[in-house]
Amino acid sequence: MAEVEDQQRRDFLRQSSMLSGGLVLGSFWTLGAHAEQSIAKPQAATAEVGFKPNAFIQIADNGKVTLVSKQPEIGQGIKTSLPMVIAEELEVNWKDVVIVQADLNPMYGDQFAGGSLSTPMNYNEFLKLGATARTMLVQAAAATWNVPVTECYAEKSVVFHKPSKRQLSYASLVNKAASLSVPEASSVVLKKPSEYKLLGTRIGGVDNGAVVSGKPLFGIDVKLPGMLYAVYEKCPAFGGKVVSANLEAIKALPGIKDAFILEGTSNLNGLMPGVAIIAESTWSALSARKQLKVQWDEGSVVNESWDDFAAKAEGFSKQPGTVSLRKDGDVNVAIANAAKVVEAKYVYPFISHASIEPQNCTAWFKPEQGTLELWAPTQNPAAGQNIVNSVLKIPKEKITLHMTRSGGGFGRRLSADYIIEAAAIAQKVNAPVKLTWSREDDMRHDHYRAGGFHFLRGAVDKNGKLSAWHNHFVTFANRITRDGKSILQPGSGASLSGDEFPGRWVENCLLEQTPMECGIPMGPWRAPGSNVFAWVFHSFIDELAYAANRDPLEFRLEILGDKDMMQGTGERGQAYNVARMRNVLKEVAAKSGWGKRKFPKGQGQGIAFHFSHRGYIAEVAEVTVSKDGQVKVDRVVVVTDIGSQIVNLSGAENQVQGSVIDGISTLMFPELDFQRGRTVQSNFDQYPLLRMPDSPTKIDVHFLKSNYPVTGLGEPAFPPLAPAVCNAIFAATGKRVRQLPLSRNDLRWS
Structure with missing residues (x-):
């Protein structure tokens, strides 16, 4: 899902409440880039009629464990995975857990699903919540037995006394635990990841049964x-x-x-x-x-059309960009002295979100x-x-x-x-x-992913090394008023960063941007920016690799270099760890057998990687292109590094596989045309999506664990798919895909 822009940071109230017959723990956030987190102290019990729990954990005196899911569930599985984090440290039987969806409430902190942030924003705090509740239950048991806490441990909703082998269920301890003071966060000991029994396993979505049986869960x-x-x-x-x-x-x-x-x-x-x-x-x-x-x-928007935008973009490309994003070295001199120079224009259309449930x-x-x-x-x-x-x-x-x-x-x-x-x-x-909304409403009044035009020049020197990179990006922007001034604001994901790969990795680099005014509403679309930039950058890098007569994998590794960490920042200000990217790139090559097989004409392999939403992802696609130009994606191999722990293996694989399928669909078919200030397409008969026969025969998913914070997975596996497939098409046919969707290209060969 998508990046949340201008998210207002707020301080949230410390709140928790004790319910009769149970133990409830609340939590408090000040959410910022490096926010301090703490466990709230319980306040006086309340007996108000209609009281709604303002906490994440409730253990009833019948043993039932209720966990609150605070983030929106949009199919990314967060309603299952985040409660798993609490349950792991709480040491409860998953079968005893009931999960309830929270309403919007400031005591839960930020509640949104976007930017693949739900997991990294909550993971550490939820571990602490579960561990704190477990600690209090163990303390309650130790007090009941009048034994040292160090002689007790919890497992599967039961506290055990090691020397005497006595045991007490959580159900029998909740009232005693509720009377205890919440321990300081620094005194709560978290489990070692090697001790995890739930995290990293395959857990089905808590709503799966209701979804497949048609029970009412959705807004509609x-x-x-x-x-x-x-x-x-x-x-x-x-x-x-x-x-x-x-x-x-x-x-x-x-x-x-x-x-x-x-x-x-x-x-x-x-x-x-x-x-x-x-x-x-x-x-x-x-x-x-x-x-x-x-x-x-x-x-006045009736005067706007896609054809006019395309013509304007061509005109802008012949002028310097109105916004300078990066200028290192001298691109023109490097190109004049280059052994090979490649120029290309990459174009992609506006597209709709086309979610199955209309608004x-x-x-x-x-x-x-x-x-x-x-x-x-x-x-x-x-x-x-x-x-x-x-x-x-x-x-x-x-x-x-x-x-x-x-x-x-x-x-x-x-x-x-x-x-x-x-x-x-x-x-x-x-x-x-x-x-x-009807389907027509949904398509005609979307907040679309912006289209774009990239005018590229690149060069390699006599040693086959990338020596120059120039990208003039003509993008779309709405006119808005800010601080009393009228300005052009590029759409979400429609603004290039000066830190985007391979900008900081090339000695001679010029990145510039020209916003083109339009009245088309735009909004975040899965992996904003990255979903199209990865296709442009890694397709053009592939062009330069072939121009240099270099192996595309070797060429990419050389660009990345051998430093463990690049200085500066990557996507949206996040540090770019080169070592992590090299690792996933090498691993995907090994898992896919890169370069070890000779493909006949009409078949080929392509490779790409991208850093998106804190995730390091590399993908290899294998395709077959028939002589009449029909493309079939045979296999996609994905290697991801999203930190030290996979929360729910089943959900994680689902997200990667879904990203691959969604990526192929977006690559192949959808596009919106605009005429007279409105969309031409209005339903799926004019806006086709991927069908089962077009899906890949095989998707291999591999996770590399690293000693870095746990991050999300809803978006980062999407961007590398399109360039991997397009690079494979070139390997199979010798034809470059420089315009999306794929259906716009003649891929016939003989």
């Missing part, structure tokens, strides 16, 4: 007594406004309760103007929508209390609360937001436009109301 499943159903029609051109609509005719249709216009805001990421239809059923609402007639003021939100506004209750499949619930507060002026403390499971997110649900739409509609409806 929410049902409330007396609930009404809404659809919302927005201008097909981005930023357009309603002039008039046949509201009275719509209100007279069967099953329709109301229809009205929302004026909206001018912010592309805010409440867009539109027409709401309220009905007794989704079917009635959708049926009425077909008869809706709206006169639109389409605004939806259920909202219930109660005017007498001034409260709003929301049920939403969101990656960023705080963004929903903030936009409702900002636009509708409802105080945050009067907004309750329940996080449902999401049917895919990929960064789209970091935005909250569908939440503010539902909330604004609910303010005018005296009942709970569920807003459901």
